Amino acid sequence: MDETMRKRARLKTRLTPYGFILPACLTILLLVVYPILYGIYISFFDTNLVNRWNFVGLRYYLQALTDTSFLHSLWMTVIFTVSVVAGHFILGFIFASILNMDIRLRTIFRGILILPWLFPDVVIAYLFKWILNTQGGIVNELLMHFGLISDPIGWLSTSATAFPCVILVSIWKGYPLVMVQILAGIQTISTDMYEAAEIDGATMMQKFRYITIPALKPILTTILILDTVWVFKQFTLIWLMTSGGPGSSTMVSAIEIYKNAFSYFKYGLASAQSVYILVICYLIGVVFRRLLRDD
Amino acid sequence: MTKKTKNNLIRGIGYLILTVGCLCVLLPLSWMVITSLKSMTDITMTKGIELFPTGPTLENFVNIWKDYPIATYIKNSVVAVGGSTIFGVVCAALCGYGLSRYSFKGKAFILSFLLVTQMFPAVMKIIPYYKILVTVHLNNTRIGLLIVYASFSIPFCTWMMYGYFKSIPTGLDEAARVDGSSAFHTFLHIVLPLAVPGLVATVIYAFLQNWNEYMFASVLMSDDAKKTITYAISTMADAYRIQWNYLMCAAMISSVPTLAIFVAMQKYLIAGMTAGAVKE
Numbered sequence: 001m002d003e004t005m006r007k008r009a010r011l012k013t014r015l016t017p018y019g020f021i022l023p024a025c026l027t028i029l030l031l032v033v034y035p036i037l038y039g040i041y042i043s044f045f046d047t048n049l050v051n052r053w054n055f056v057g058l059r060y061y062l063q064a065l066t067d068t069s070f071l072h073s074l075w076m077t078v079i080f081t082v083s084v085v086a087g088h089f090i091l092g093f094i095f096a097s098i099l100n101m102d103i104r105l106r107t108i109f110r111g112i113l114i115l116p117w118l119f120p121d122v123v124i125a126y127l128f129k130w131i132l133n134t135q136g137g138i139v140n141e142l143l144m145h146f147g148l149i150s151d152p153i154g155w156l157s158t159s160a161t162a163f164p165c166v167i168l169v170s171i172w173k174g175y176p177l178v179m180v181q182i183l184a185g186i187q188t189i190s191t192d193m194y195e196a197a198e199i200d201g202a203t204m205m206q207k208f209r210y211i212t213i214p215a216l217k218p219i220l221t222t223i224l225i226l227d228t229v230w231v232f233k234q235f236t237l238i239w240l241m242t243s244g245g246p247g248s249s250t251m252v253s254a255i256e257i258y259k260n261a262f263s264y265f266k267y268g269l270a271s272a273q274s275v276y277i278l279v280i281c282y283l284i285g286v287v288f289r290r291l292l293r294d295d
Numbered sequence: 296m297t298k299k300t301k302n303n304l305i306r307g308i309g310y311l312i313l314t315v316g317c318l319c320v321l322l323p324l325s326w327m328v329i330t331s332l333k334s335m336t337d338i339t340m341t342k343g344i345e346l347f348p349t350g351p352t353l354e355n356f357v358n359i360w361k362d363y364p365i366a367t368y369i370k371n372s373v374v375a376v377g378g379s380t381i382f383g384v385v386c387a388a389l390c391g392y393g394l395s396r397y398s399f400k401g402k403a404f405i406l407s408f409l410l411v412t413q414m415f416p417a418v419m420k421i422i423p424y425y426k427i428l429v430t431v432h433l434n435n436t437r438i439g440l441l442i443v444y445a446s447f448s449i450p451f452c453t454w455m456m457y458g459y460f461k462s463i464p465t466g467l468d469e470a471a472r473v474d475g476s477s478a479f480h481t482f483l484h485i486v487l488p489l490a491v492p493g494l495v496a497t498v499i500y501a502f503l504q505n506w507n508e509y510m511f512a513s514v515l516m517s518d519d520a521k522k523t524i525t526y527a528i529s530t531m532a533d534a535y536r537i538q539w540n541y542l543m544c545a546a547m548i549s550s551v552p553t554l555a556i557f558v559a560m561q562k563y564l565i566a567g568m569t570a571g572a573v574k575e
Contacts, residue, residue: 035424112321
């Protein structure tokens with residue numbers, strides 16, 4: 001009697017943690033793991049998702065590797081990701097460091113600088129489309145008013161300017177999250193460290209290099225990995241501003257794949273290409289963690 | 296240069312950078328506000344530069360409300376996003392607590408898997424979601440979108456809550472257990488109240504993420520009566536001629552909820568993120 005009760009109690013303690021994680025894990029299993037497995041499954045089929053299911057093996061995987069438009073889109077995605085993430089971190093670091101100083105109106109500055117994060121991608125995409133518009137767009141109007149250009153420039157419809165514009169807008173939209181994370185991290189660093197360094201005659205740069213960076217490293221690693229994969233998968237802003245055009249000058253992989261699936265109904269190919277994206281994102285995570293491991 | 300003047304110089308540069316940064320944020324946003332107050336003639340007829348509306352008007356806000364079922368769109372968004380935020384954050388808080396307080400088989404795997412889920416391309420999930428929702432007759436329903444959105448926010452929210460719970464000393468849990476409190480009771484009445492800043496930051500994050508979502512809403516909610524506000528804006532622009540003043544109006548309306556939530560809860564945000572940005 002005593003024995004069974006004790007056993008039951010022990011079993012209950014052992015199961016408690018699983019009780020806590022069950023709802024989340026069940027949802028993830030059903031709505032993250034299952035769809036992904038299903039997506040991988042589709043990548044082996046020539047299918048319309050209804051009644052045509054022809055097994056084609058690895059054909060789409062091989063096809064994607066020689067598909068110039070897919071490879072081009074990957075290259076565009078790399079350029080896009082590197083520029084945007086660099087922009088996020090440079091701005092995030094600068095603003096967070098200044099906001100951490102003893103300055104007046106800090107809350108107001110911080111509140112304003114966070115604003116871009118609070119607006120939906122859709123809103124930001126159309127706002128900048130309007131600002132850069134050829135007919136009545138304020139940028140062209142101002143440039144013409146001051147005689148810098150004689151005819152309006154199609155900022156988003158010229159291949160030379162479309163990609164830089166999309167990159168700038170993406171930086172503008174996304175830096176606040178990085179800034180907030182870095183700010184939160186900086187505030188956990190004890191001021192004693194800086195004061196001690198100051199007594200020892202450390203310069204600003206030295207303090208930054210030897211106190212701020214090491215203390216922030218764990219936070220930075222996580223947010224760097226997440227920001228990189230989020231930007232790598234960016235869809236909405238680019239889709240609504242240029243739809244990948246003009247030509248293929250802003251055609252990142254997310255848009256290329258979306259078009260394959262929903263404009264050309266090549267579901268199998270799109271899924272195979274998605275699997276490549278998944279693998280690349282995973283490798284990015286692994287590499288960053290290796291590089292930034294503290295040992 | 297004395298130390299004091301040097302410090303003043305640095306601070307001066309700091310103010311300068313912040314001011315420039317704020318202008319870069321505020322100028323585009325104020326253009327949205329100005330455009331929304333302009334009449335269509337102001338936008339199409341003016342030759343040359345006309346920064347401000349000739350007669351600022353709120354009639355766009357009235358007209359747009361008449362021409363489009365804005366209230367329905369907002370309701371759809373509120374139900375799907377609000378519901379998914381509650382559902383997602385409850386799951387995330389439970390899971391984050393479990394992960395932070397117990398060690399058990401598979402814990403390390405779950406923790407790293409939470410990060411890996413962020414790497415799954417959205418396009419890859421969209422086809423299966425569509426099929427699943429059609430199979431269970433939940434496509435074009437707010438409940439369907441609610442569940443999908445919850446699955447987006449759970450992984451990262453769990454991660455945030457895990458970080459916050461880890462920053463709370465376990466001594467209280469021990470004391471409560473000695474006093475005979477059950478595990479769930481300890482979680483709900485002892486630890487959770489201490490985790491409110493983290494919880495609020497997580498709520499803000501989940502709400503923002505899903506309120507802003509576009510791609511899945513556009514595929515899963517094709518029915519006009521079921522559109523979310525963010526998706527509805529993009530369909531307004533698809534029309535034959537874009538009416539920028541209407542569009543900017545709708546854009547402002549759709550941004551009100553996130554702004555309101557942020558203003559109401561912003562003092563928690565930085566504090567909640569502090570521990571939320573965790574190390575592994």
